[in-house]
């Protein structure tokens with residue numbers, strides 16, 4: 001489990017953003033009563049596991065930001081499009097974004113004035129070719145794929161997670177043509193780290209990072225800077 005406080009800067013404004021990563025399925029005692037009922041309603045073990053991992057990551061990130069040591073007092077519901085809704089007496093405009101992939105969940109708690117989205121995926125060489133074909137890649141993305149020296153599986157994961165992170169920041173998920181969420185101006189900023197802009201959403205930028213066999217992407221306002229990259233471990 002990792003909990004990290006990052007500083008988001010916009011001009012002279014500084015906001016704390018809290019990141020959490022959870023890689024071991026917890027027992028349910030950190031859930032509220034209604035969340036325990038929700039958990040009991042899931043039929044499949046994989047869904048239960050994702051729910052526990054995702055809720056713990058989200059509550060640890062929120063618990064650090066609010067701050068609230070008793071995670072049972074923080075509840076996370078869902079909005080009309082599946083977006084997480086934070087319930088806590090001191091939540092104010094605090095929001096959370098979360099993702100789970102193959103036994104790991106990550107979350108970012110942030111102030112709504114600076115909308116953020118997060119996505120974590122496991123790199124899969126098997127599906128890379130198909131997915132790249134289906135992404136509706138933009139010309140700048142194709143140029144990056146050809147020149148960046150990144151293997152197809154990782155590149156596919158960067159492009160995919162960048163779209164999903166933006167869909168979450170916009171609260172629409174992937175409920176729209178994928179090509180609409182395409183990137184432009186993708187730059188490497190160190191080994192395994194990329195920064196990109198969005199072709200149709202110039203107000204947002206993407207930070208993507210390869211961590212072993214996973215890629216983590218964040219979408220956030222273009223005018224803001226994050227003091228450090230989130231750490232999975």
Ligand SMILES: CC(C)(COP(=O)(O)OP(=O)(O)OC[C@H]1O[C@@H](n2cnc3c(N)ncnc32)[C@H](O)[C@@H]1OP(=O)(O)O)[C@@H](O)C(=O)NCCC(=O)NCCS
Pocket residue numbers: 050051054055078080081082083084097098099100101119120164167168169170171172173174175
């Ligand atoms: C967002 C989405 C792409 C995530 O898919 P995924 O790759 O399977 O899952 P991830 O693990 O990366 O992310 C899942 C989390 O994204 C969040 N999420 C779901 N929909 C979201 C949305 N519209 N906006 C922001 N975040 C969203 C949820 O917190 C979810 O976790 P939870 O279900 O445990 O609360 C997908 O759920 C989607 O496209 N949803 C929108 C479609 C829609 O409108 N559905 C109606 C739901 S009632």
